[in-house]
């Protein structure tokens with residue numbers, strides 16, 4: 001079992017399979033990075049699997065594939081199949097912008113993917129164009145429908161921004177409710193790479209807006225990033241509030257980037273290179289690095305201190 005210095009069990013790994021993305025969301029990567037990593041610097045699926053096998057053997061139970069946009073990397077389904085075969089009980093999930101799901105959902109489900117979290121910030125075509133800097137809404141909505149149709153467990157993620165999409169909170173909730181899927185509203189995490197001037201809407205304001213239409217009660221928090229709330233009719237939605245004092249108390253995760261760095265926390269730039277050990281097939285060394293990362297996980301982020309992170313979301317996978 002992997003336990004950090006604050007007695008938290010680490011049983012969740014988020015794997016960014018690529019830093020590349022077909023979107024340019026204003027809160028994440030509004031400007032194309034000047035240089036992409038050359039292909040040879042990126043871990044192969046085989047190398048990622050060697051590491052993940054080690055982590056699973058150490059007690060990791062949940063693996064989430066993310067990016068950049070994970071579905072721009074070729075043959076993701078092959079990687080998913082290998083992981084799913086290695087451990088059938090793994091909570092194997094994907095976080096995606098949804099653009100390629102119409103074509104990919106079925107093949108991913110067949111490969112063993114269980115769950116997919118899809119980013120949806122607006123239901124308006126022109127607002128989507130403003131947030132993503134590309135006309136994407138129709139494809140994303142088709143992708144959501146397809147994922148539901150093939151039987152994947154779907155959640156929606158919505159980053160709420162003042163003056164951009166904060167007037168759509170109840171519309172987005174109603175959309176998710178109609179589809180029978182959970183939506184989580186995410187507080188914008190201040191980031192040096194984001195478009196300057198984006199203003200966060202905090203959890204209190206989000207809940208106030210929802211209370212103009214619905215009664216709800218808070219559910220007991222599990223070992224997840226999100227808090228959940230239940231409407232009177234039983235529908236459940238969530239809020240992710242990294243600025244809250246107790247957010248990091250239940251942290252159970254570390255991250256692996258496409259370039260082979262292990263990252264103890266989403267906020268801080270600290271990272272550990274595991275690529276060399278994996279390329280040399282030095283599993284003992286890789287295991288040592290994994291333990292170091294877990295041991296050195298910080299207690300909490302600095303968003304709670306109202307600081308700004310310079311860690312790029314498209315590298316860490318969010």
Ligand SMILES: Nc1nc2c(ncn2[C@@H]2O[C@H](COP(=O)(O)OP(=O)(O)OP(=O)(O)O)[C@@H](O)[C@H]2O)c(=O)[nH]1
Nearest residue numbers: 095117155157186224225226240242253266317318
């Ligand atoms: N600050 C912070 N944000 C996180 C963390 N994990 C996820 N998030 C943010 O929460 C949002 C949703 O993340 P997802 O990729 O859907 O993953 P998840 O919340 O673990 O998903 P579930 O397994 O369905 O609970 C994204 O904006 C992430 O950046 C974390 O450890 N710290």
Ligand SMILES: C[S@@+](CC[C@H](N)C(=O)[O-])C[C@H]1O[C@@H](n2cnc3c(N)ncnc32)[C@H](O)[C@@H]1O
Nearest residue numbers: 027028067068069096097119157188189313318
């Ligand atoms: C970096 S993306 C990678 C996966 C995929 N491309 C997607 O958008 O779902 C993972 C998550 O990070 C979130 N995210 C990115 N930048 C953020 C920010 N500055 N604040 C809050 N969430 C952010 C996205 O909304 C998404 O839910």
Ligand code: SF4
Nearest residue numbers: 021023025028068097
């Ligand atoms: S949030 Fe996801 S879709 Fe948007 S730019 Fe970042 S990686 Fe791409």
Ligand code: SF4
Nearest residue numbers: 248251265266300301
């Ligand atoms: S901000 Fe860091 S410590 Fe807090 S939940 Fe996220 S990864 Fe864990």
